[in-house]
Amino acid sequence: MAEAAGRTLGDEEVAAAERVIRSGMLNSVWGTEARALEREIAERYGVRHAVACSSGTAALHLAVVAAAPDPGDEIITTPITDFGTVAPILAQNAVPVFADVDPSDGNLDPDAVAKLIGPRTRAIMAVHLFGAPARVAELRALADRHGLALIEDCAQAWLAELPEGGLAGTVGDVACLSLQQWKHITCGDGGLALTDDDERARRMRLFSDKGWDRAAGRSYVAFGLNYRMTELQAAVARAQLAKLPGVLAARRRTALRLLQALEGLPGVRLPRPQGHAWWLFPLVLPGGGAPELAGRLREAGIPARAGYLEQPLNRAPVWDAPVYGTSHYPLEGYTPHSCPEAERMVAETLLIIDWNENYTPEHVELVARELAKFRPRP
Numbered sequence: 001m002a003e004a005a006g007r008t009l010g011d012e013e014v015a016a017a018e019r020v021i022r023s024g025m026l027n028s029v030w031g032t033e034a035r036a037l038e039r040e041i042a043e044r045y046g047v048r049h050a051v052a053c054s055s056g057t058a059a060l061h062l063a064v065v066a067a068a069p070d071p072g073d074e075i076i077t078t079p080i081t082d083f084g085t086v087a088p089i090l091a092q093n094a095v096p097v098f099a100d101v102d103p104s105d106g107n108l109d110p111d112a113v114a115k116l117i118g119p120r121t122r123a124i125m126a127v128h129l130f131g132a133p134a135r136v137a138e139l140r141a142l143a144d145r146h147g148l149a150l151i152e153d154c155a156q157a158w159l160a161e162l163p164e165g166g167l168a169g170t171v172g173d174v175a176c177l178s179l180q181q182w183k184h185i186t187c188g189d190g191g192l193a194l195t196d197d198d199e200r201a202r203r204m205r206l207f208s209d210k211g212w213d214r215a216a217g218r219s220y221v222a223f224g225l226n227y228r229m230t231e232l233q234a235a236v237a238r239a240q241l242a243k244l245p246g247v248l249a250a251r252r253r254t255a256l257r258l259l260q261a262l263e264g265l266p267g268v269r270l271p272r273p274q275g276h277a278w279w280l281f282p283l284v285l286p287g288g289g290a291p292e293l294a295g296r297l298r299e300a301g302i303p304a305r306a307g308y309l310e311q312p313l314n315r316a317p318v319w320d321a322p323v324y325g326t327s328h329y330p331l332e333g334y335t336p337h338s339c340p341e342a343e344r345m346v347a348e349t350l351l352i353i354d355w356n357e358n359y360t361p362e363h364v365e366l367v368a369r370e371l372a373k374f375r376p377r378p
């Protein structure tokens with residue numbers, strides 16, 4: 001399936017990059033592209049503010065900054081995600097608390113989150129995993145009940161839709177998007193943090209620009225880093241944004257085709273298609289056997305993997321290492337909670353197939369044919 005390499009970069013992106021280079025202005029403080037990208041994305045999502053930045057991880061860092069945890073405060077998140085979800089928690093000296101997932105799709109289980117809320121909890125970070133909408137309406141209610149911020153990590157879920165209606169990313173206080181190479185659309189690296197809240201937007205913008213209040217001259221008013229998106233990134237991202245509806249429609253069309261072909265396959269739990277953005281095509285084998293099946297699919301040329309991660313993040317080796325220098329602060333004596341559902345998914349039951357907008361009906365048939373050979377353990 002090599003011909004399905006799946007990127008949509010072409011003449012439009014070349015023209016965008018050339019436009020920026022010929023303008024002589026590559027920096028978004030003085031350029032127009034990043035601000036235009038922010039307006040276009042804010043409009044697409046129907047939110048007041050979009051803050052462009054250098055990566056999805058940077059966008060998540062801005063979201064954590066806006067949630068303003070004190071050092072040692074806790075942020076509840078999922079153990080099945082990219083480390084870009086978790087690194088910003090540590091960067092703000094907060095403590096990640098891993099809640100278990102719903103074994104049907106690997107998204108955060110709101111009941112598991114509720115049990116972990118304590119006096120130091122400051123925020124909940126949900127991830128719309130693989131493009132499937134997480135249960136953010138329930139998490140919103142939980143966050144409101146306890147006065148917590150809700151952050152939505154939409155890096156894998158561009159334009160995913162919620163069962164209640166509306167886009168994934170419009171329920172949290174801040175939502176984050178990624179433009180990394182393998183996301184739905186890309187400029188190599190890049191990110192956006194979306195919010196309706198003026199004060200959160202102000203704090204995120206300041207942090208992404210070294211705490212520099214540009215309206216006040218060369219005046220630094222808060223701690224910040226340089227997370228600015230360049231004009232080259234933004235111009236390419238704008239060209240990509242125009243292609244996003246087509247990318248999503250193509251992914252949905254072939255994913256639905258595969259779902260239909262797999263209907264009734266014994267021992268396989270199919271993903272729910274409602275609102276799914278199909279960053280990947282995930283399957284759950286409730287009786288186990290995902291590593292063996294992934295191996296057989298790969299032999300047939302299908303880009304399949306078991307588990308998504310080597311281990312869920314609550315079991316990652318990083319928790320044994322110091323955080324800063326030789327210091328383990330704020331994680332002295334820290335042992336992440338066990339998350340039995342996530343651990344079983346990663347070790348045994350979760351199978352993912354890389355998905356992209358260039359798959360053809362023939363690709364889908366190949367995947368369906370090979371999957372149909374699966375026999376659950378007796």
Ligand SMILES: *Cc1c(COP(=O)(O)O)cnc(C)c1O
Nearest residue numbers: 055056057082084085155178180
């Ligand atoms: C890709 C990704 C990130 C990090 O985004 P980068 O742009 O690579 O920094 C964070 N969370 C999830 C769920 C992702 O898939």
